[in-house]
Amino acid sequence: MLDIKLIRSNPEMVREALSRRGETAETALDRLLELDSQRRDLLQQAEEKRALRNTTSQEIARIKKSGAGGPEVQSAMQAMREVGGQIKELETQLKAVEAGLEEELLAVPNLPDPTAPAGGEENSREEMSWGTPRTFDLEPKDHLDLALPRDLIDMERGAKVSGSRFAYLKGDLVFLQFALVQYALEKLAGKGFRPVVVPVLVRDEAMYGTGFFPTDLQQVYHLEADDLNLVGTSEVPLAALHMNEILDEADLPVRYVGYSTCFRREAGAAGKDTRGIFRVHQFDKVEMFSFCHPDRSGEEHDYMWSIEREILEELGLPYRAVNIAAGDLGASAAKKYDNEAWIPSQERYREVTSCSNCTDYQSRRLKCRAKGEKGSPYLVHTLNGTVVAVGRTIIALMENYQTVDGLVAVPEVLQRYLPAGKAFLGKG
């Protein structure tokens, strides 16, 4: 959520910034400004009446206490009865205006960082790349073809039991998953991130607070009976962890690494990435999150991004990193890097991790602030990044580490987390 005061005092700057997203937020901004001015007008009227009522009520109390209290008290009470009615009327109008303002404001995305390229997806800019895609003598197999002979991935039964885009992961892939998770958690814990297992069911409040609602409503599984939502990423419960809190400035940056299953409806992705487990409704992910001082989110972003790259390099996956264009950013992000690993079967780079700086967009919604020994509380900046998206990382590993015999080698950094002697998946 943007600061209404910023919009009020600097509408042209906001308009300009949003246009870099390609947003046609013009009319929305005009409505916001109009509602804001209505709100302040009504607020002022209501507060004047309330001030009158307060002083008069105190007057009445004083007179009654002194034992007096004749007709003038009666008439004052009568007058305040009327004022009370007027206040109620103003408050009703005010509430309607504020609800409208809130609704409009929630739908406005974050202002993009100046270093995020303007425009849509096609303007995203490759920042760097690492490694060289392997060349194969024979056509490389995709992850599903590699998995099927050893029954490591079972899409058919996933579909039978749960529907399309659900899978069973079996055998050595299960060990590989937990090896990745353990490797990621240990690495991040060593870099100042506190491990957390988060709740995966959250209230609407947390979804709005993190900026997924109202924009991504249709992406989220909602449990009607309990009015709870299945999270699509542990970013949600991690961000909401300090909702309505004032952090101690001395503790910043407050860093967490969360592990959870993630659920996504993938509405609107019909026909896209339908093979294997590249795009499924349920997957596991290790996610990092940081609450940091507003002056340091830039360097924190770089730090987190560097961790993601370090991991891809240790896993030996050729990748490229992309600075996402403003128009392709999620609602909350001011800037985002996507890291795309080389997928041999597709002969292209696909997103495996990403890292976003959400500045104060989420913290304003979540009311998450920090305060030093002196001075007033201020909104923190929030950042999130994928450490390991298990499914996609497994795909990248399988395809890049496949042998001519159709076996899959295990990267050295992961071997110590697998049952003894497993240097290849599904062997024996």
Place this chain on the structure above:
RNA sequence: GGAGGGGUGGCGGAGUUCGGCUUAACGCACCGGUCUUGAAAACCGGCAGGCCCGCAAGGGUCUCAUGGGUUCAAAUCCCAUCCCCUCCGCCA
């Protein structure tokens, strides 16, 4: 799921019977000062946040879990919701 009890400032904790100097006592923590070679102790003072108006100084308003209601006036009375605790039942 059943029966009770309870949510007050950074923390602890009064106040709720009987609505009105509660602009929330008191303590702890914290900050500033006096004292001291320095520190501790003691003493003095300060110490919530949001919003609105204002160049500022300052003023107003709201907030005692949340939202309504009663009243001239609500931490206090009424209703609803959320959360926490205890006991019972069920349970990985």
